[in-house]
Amino acid sequence: MVSKPNEEEFSFAVDISNVTKTFKIGKTTITVLKNLDFQCHENEFSIISGPSGSGKSTILTIIGGLTRVDEGSVNVLNHLLTEESITEESLAIFRSTYVGFVFQTGHLIDSLTVYENVLLPVNLAQRDEMDYKERAWDLLREFRLEDRAHSLPIMISGGEYQRTAFIRALILDPDLLLIDEPTSNQDKNTTETIIKKLEKLKGQRTIIVVTHDREIYPLADNIYIPVDGRLSLYQMDE
Numbered sequence: 001m002v003s004k005p006n007e008e009e010f011s012f013a014v015d016i017s018n019v020t021k022t023f024k025i026g027k028t029t030i031t032v033l034k035n036l037d038f039q040c041h042e043n044e045f046s047i048i049s050g051p052s053g054s055g056k057s058t059i060l061t062i063i064g065g066l067t068r069v070d071e072g073s074v075n076v077l078n079h080l081l082t083e084e085s086i087t088e089e090s091l092a093i094f095r096s097t098y099v100g101f102v103f104q105t106g107h108l109i110d111s112l113t114v115y116e117n118v119l120l121p122v123n124l125a126q127r128d129e130m131d132y133k134e135r136a137w138d139l140l141r142e143f144r145l146e147d148r149a150h151s152l153p154i155m156i157s158g159g160e161y162q163r164t165a166f167i168r169a170l171i172l173d174p175d176l177l178l179i180d181e182p183t184s185n186q187d188k189n190t191t192e193t194i195i196k197k198l199e200k201l202k203g204q205r206t207i208i209v210v211t212h213d214r215e216i217y218p219l220a221d222n223i224y225i226p227v228d229g230r231l232s233l234y235q236m237d238e
């Protein structure tokens with residue numbers, strides 16, 4: 001398991017310090033994040049908003065332990081993800097224990113039904129499916145997916161797909177929610193359902209949402225914009 005530094009040392013839920021991330025494409029190296037710092041407290045609601053390609057999704061995947069950084073330190077819920085000796089397996093355990101991730105493109109498993117996709121984190125965390133059946137059906141009903149529970153992802157609409165991805169991230173009721181553009185390309189109904197759920201979760205969980213949706217902005221304690229590989233604070237009345 002990821003080492004747990006002494007609680008006093010890291011009082012933030014997420015504490016990223018001096019992070020640099022580059023990607024190599026052929027012979028070219030692009031620097032997406034440069035000396036990035038980001039902190040948020042437990043149960044804080046943060047939004048990251050900004051231009052395409054500025055590194056928003058990359059930041060979420062770094063916080064979720066899915067992407068390794070070139071330099072800097074990443075502490076999430078008192079787990080040091082940048083520890084040199086950390087293994088993929090311990091990162092996977094960290095993710096399935098603490099993180100609910102809604103990917104920008106959903107990433108449902110094509111061969112599993114909506115219901116099975118929602119229960120996937122339960123199986124990955126090796127918990128008993130029976131304990132989560134009722135919660136799964138409650139979430140499916142809340143997000144108007146109960147009639148689609150036995151459909152494969154290919155058979156459902158874009159809005160239904162995104163709602164399935166959203167509730168899959170909630171099934172284990174994780175401490176940290178990382179949500180990438182939950183309402184982009186959604187109809188009014190889906191957007192409202194997702195915003196209502198975010199309102200309920202606000203102050204209860206640590207939440208980081210990447211979004212351009214100004215309807216979500218009032219929920220945020222802080223809004224950040226990537227500028228030259230770093231995050232700067234956005235004034236809400238701008």
Ligand SMILES: Nc1ncnc2c1ncn2[C@@H]1O[C@H](COP(=O)(O)OP(=O)(O)OP(=O)(O)O)[C@@H](O)[C@H]1O
Binds near residue numbers: 023032055058104
């Ligand atoms: N695995 C990868 N390999 C190579 N380049 C990558 C990889 N992931 C991201 N990038 C590049 O890093 C930059 C930042 O990507 P990222 O997906 O974080 O942007 P974003 O701010 O989320 O954009 P969008 O608003 O379009 O979703 C982009 O130029 C992208 O092409």
Ligand SMILES: [Mg+2]
Binds near residue numbers: 057104
């Ligand atoms: Mg993105």
